[in-house]
Amino acid sequence: MSETMEQPATGTTASARPPRTWLMMGHKAGDNSQILALAEALGWPFEIKNLVYRPTELMTNLFAGPTLMGLVKDRSSPLEPPWPELVISAGRRNEPLVRWIQLQAGGPSKVKLVHVGRPWALHECFDLIVTTPQYRLPDKPNILQNEAPLQRVNAERLEEAAALWGPRLAHLPRPLISVSMGGNAGPYSLDRENGALLGHWASRMAKELGGSLLVTTSARTPRKAADALEAALDVPSFVYRWRKDDPENPYFGFLALADRLIVTGDSMSMLAEACVTRKPVYIFDLARGPGSSRPPPPEDGSIPGRTLMERLADIRLQPIVYRIGMITGPKRLTRDVRLIHARQVKEGRAVWLGQDWPESAEKAPPLGDVERAAAAVRALFDPVRGARAEENKAQITTPPILPEAVRRLFQ
Structure with a gap:
């Protein structure tokens, strides 16, 4: 073994x-x-x-x-x-x-x-x-x-992935915008509403730029969130649903070919992998309430808020324990992923989804963690x-x- x-x-x-x-x-x-x-x-x-x-x-x-x-x-x-x-x-x-x-x-x-x-x-x-x-x-x-977490993205791996996936995605209008979906983790819930909201804002970006979307889910992505995102897409898109041990997983190809990258804020690894490409990165904040950087829902009401039944069905003990721990628990037993978000935004490697990318800004220094x-x-x-x-x-x-x-x- x-x-x-x-x-x-x-x-x-x-x-x-x-x-x-x-x-x-x-x-x-x-x-x-x-x-x-x-x-x-x-x-x-x-x-x-x-x-x-x-x-x-x-x-x-x-x-x-x-x-x-x-x-x-x-x-x-x-x-x-x-x-x-x-x-x-x-x-x-x-x-x-x-x-x-x-x-x-x-x-x-x-x-x-x-x-x-x-x-x-x-x-x-x-x-x-x-x-x-x-x-x-x-x-x-x-x-x-x-x-940030260590990641396996390097120039050689990206070149190989681009050579493999470039011809398959050549029919899509550019710029290409990748959307990497994580899942429930710590204080974050990737539910139906968040999935639809992510799809809305990703589509909005693609429309404004005249481009298309490269969407991939992950092992932790709830089906209802992926379904809601896909239903909200109204631009040319390539959507991949994660499968275990799939040799055709296009994740590295998306990183290589995308001109801009959107990642959900629950995964520090996905954020690091996006930032190491040194392309514009947008973090989709899954959090709600005070201090959240989540973009607002569309004013036309096309994305309804969570119903009472959805709220009850989505209750998880982990976010509750996380929030209590952050207030009362010792640092030894808690973690604050917002610190990694803040660092990447401060260094100019990422912005929150819904914010404009500062086109005039110089490229941020490369991640040298590995x-x-x-x-x-x-x-x-x-x-x-x-x-x-x-x-x-x-x-x-x-x-x-x-x-x-x-x-x-x-x-």
Whole structure:
């Protein structure tokens, strides 16, 4: 169940051989994509470990140290010698596993642990944490603060996608405007009304520019939202409904060919992938109420508001818990994705859908998160810089006055 991928050895290490690298692939596509993005940027050969977790893993993993108790071993890739020298992971479920691997291999001097996102374990358990503003982690020597999630968009991938999809979309009038739909996440709900509103404003932009739309849904897109968006379109369009493991998924082709890009504000990964193209990006705010940047509905009433039955049917516990947590919860247990939105708008990479793009503005600086993260990983294997990193990591170790499970809440 493991997969070994040979990549061009573009990275440099202290020895002639790149470090043996494992990628810990879990249940979240976004996490897996970030792990792959970092591994591909390193250019070192890597082995993919596909992992399946027990339904009870939260009870065994949340307060545990190095352990495999949360893993379904017979459905997962084997975790056995020869041990890796570098493990790249993301997500809470993988943390006990990578610490167990490090322990079995002989300790921190034998295996470097790189975690993408926000770890639940103590920060000093990892050689490098690659994080983003939404998690509001403190500044520490082993924490790399990036602008946005890592993404796999690069010039070569876009060129290949453009060559494949260009002829198929040549009949559509330009400019081409891509519309990437996410789904329900955190405080955001992509419901029927929001789907229709997105379709209305995307069509309005295409009409004003004399162009057409390239629409793609994702694994999280509710069918009723996709249906409502498609029903609202009244311009030339190509609509793709997401299908699992579909080799004909045009997502990268849309990124490559689009002249402007619209993304729903729930997905930080889609936002980063759009911004890295350095084309005009428009964020569709799914939030309602005070502080929302959602564009207004059409004055003709063609998009009716949510009915009482729709409101009741769409009630989800997650947005309620999110909002309460943002007010009363510690930073350790919450995330504020608005910080990433604000950063991209401030840097000139994006505006809110409904606002005009400043045509006279200079191009914003490119996103360099992936390259910056890869450089930080390579530094772990540089004899001088690696030794300095070990010294810095030792300095951030929390004094063990309280048990580790308690100290995690206050870092």
